[in-house]
Amino acid sequence: LKHTHYIIVLRHMVCGCPKKCLCHSTSKTVDCRNQGLVEIPSHLPPETLILQLQNNHIWRINQDAFTETPFLKILDLSNNSVSNLSSGAFKGLHYLQVLNLTKNLIHKLENKTFSSLPQLKELDLSSNSILNLPETLGNNTGNITLLSVEYNKLQRLDRLLLESLPNLKVVLFKDNPWQCNCHVIGLKLWLESFLYRGGISDGIICSTPENRKGKDLLKVPYEMYGACPPTAAHVHLANVHHHNSEYRSSLKHTHLNENGESSHSDCEPKSKPRPVSLRHAIATVVITGVVCGIVCLMMLAAAVYGCTYAAITAKYHREHLAPTTEQRVPEGKEPFDSSLA
Ligand SMILES: *[C@@H]1O[C@H](CO)[C@@H](O)[C@H](O)[C@H]1NC(C)=O
Numbered sequence: 354l355k356h357t358h359y360i361i362v363l364r365h366m367v368c369g370c371p372k373k374c375l376c377h378s379t380s381k382t383v384d385c386r387n388q389g390l391v392e393i394p395s396h397l398p399p400e401t402l403i404l405q406l407q408n409n410h411i412w413r414i415n416q417d418a419f420t421e422t423p424f425l426k427i428l429d430l431s432n433n434s435v436s437n438l439s440s441g442a443f444k445g446l447h448y449l450q451v452l453n454l455t456k457n458l459i460h461k462l463e464n465k466t467f468s469s470l471p472q473l474k475e476l477d478l479s480s481n482s483i484l485n486l487p488e489t490l491g492n493n494t495g496n497i498t499l500l501s502v503e504y505n506k507l508q509r510l511d512r513l514l515l516e517s518l519p520n521l522k523v524v525l526f527k528d529n530p531w532q533c534n535c536h537v538i539g540l541k542l543w544l545e546s547f548l549y550r551g552g553i554s555d556g557i558i559c560s561t562p563e564n565r566k567g568k569d570l571l572k573v574p575y576e577m578y579g580a581c582p583p584t585a586a587h588v589h590l591a592n593v594h595h596h597n598s599e600y601r602s603s604l605k606h607t608h609l610n611e612n613g614e615s616s617h618s619d620c621e622p623k624s625k626p627r628p629v630s631l632r633h634a635i636a637t638v639v640i641t642g643v644v645c646g647i648v649c650l651m652m653l654a655a656a657v658y659g660c661t662y663a664a665i666t667a668k669y670h671r672e673h674l675a676p677t678t679e680q681r682v683p684e685g686k687e688p689f690d691s692s693l694a
């Protein structure tokens with residue numbers, strides 16, 4: 354491999370710089386900005402570290418587009434017309450650290466698009482039309498520290514994708530039509546843990562369903578997902594004990610919201626189970642009240658009976674023991690009274 358690079362270097366020392374670009378040999382930077390390019394220029398100097406291709410009309414990246422420049426560290430393709438990225442587009446860029454693809458027309462990404470970039474640290478996919486991200490960005494993406502998917506058309510994001518980026522420090526989610534239904538619980542839990550570990554994010558603002566529009570995902574209480582299918586919600590919720598007080602405080606609020614909600618998808622938290630459980634609760638309270646009332650009445654009856662019995666007994670005793678008592682009292686009283694007089 355090194356030998357081939359050496360031959361390429363020799364060839365390009367003769368060929369020089371592509372016509373529409375400026376090649377700075379000391380900084381090993383090639384500047385091809387604002388040139389109306391429609392493809393990656395060929396005959397790039399092989400020692401290039403920084404390649405600036407922004408503000409062009411590049412719409413296609415060939416399989417072998419960068420094989421001539423294996424040492425690239427920074428590749429800026431922002432503000433172009435790239436709509437499709439083949440999985441081999443960045444093949445051979447073993448040293449690439451920064452890849453800027455912002456302001457393009459990308460709508461789909463393949464699983465292995467970034468697999469060949471083991472050193473990649475910053476990936477900017479903002480301002481595209483991405484509808485879906487794959488479960489992973491590739492096998493070798495463990496060095497990514499910054500990921501931006503701002504200004505796309507993402508409705509959801511698989512938690513597995515984020516978990517495959519253990520060194521992530523900054524993740525930007527802004528301006529996507531995030532769907533805050535059952536699917537989002539995994540993402541919410543991941544984001545909470547990410548922020549707790551000191552990660553930086555601009556957060557997720559819900560777009561749908563209607564009653565959560567404009568709400569910060571982190572502030573949508575877990576109680577909202579009480580009616581989600583077990584796999585989506587309860588397994589996660591079982592592990593979240595510290596949010597219990599949050600659920601309770603928002604319980605009343607939730608009932609009102611859920612009732613006003615029209616559920617479209619199967620995964621939408623359903624509003625029906627909750628009034629049923631509420632009715633159960635009311636029934637329980639009523640039954641408990643009735644039982645308590647009966648017990649109270651019985652106790653009252655027992656008390657009344659007890660008092661009456663005691664009164665009768667006392668009366669009986671007074672009538673039968675009266676003479677002895679009457680005899681004794683004046684006797685005790687007399688000396689006392691005389692001493693006072
Ligand atoms: C994007 O590139 C076009 C030329 O292709 C240029 O006219 C425009 O100003 C650029 N936009 C930004 C925001 O740089």
Ligand SMILES: *[C@@H]1O[C@H](CO)[C@@H](O)[C@H](O)[C@H]1NC(C)=O
Pocket residue numbers: 471472493494495496
């Ligand atoms: C991250 O980069 C280092 C070199 O800086 C490399 O040795 C390592 O294999 C990379 N890790 C992953 C997971 O790709």
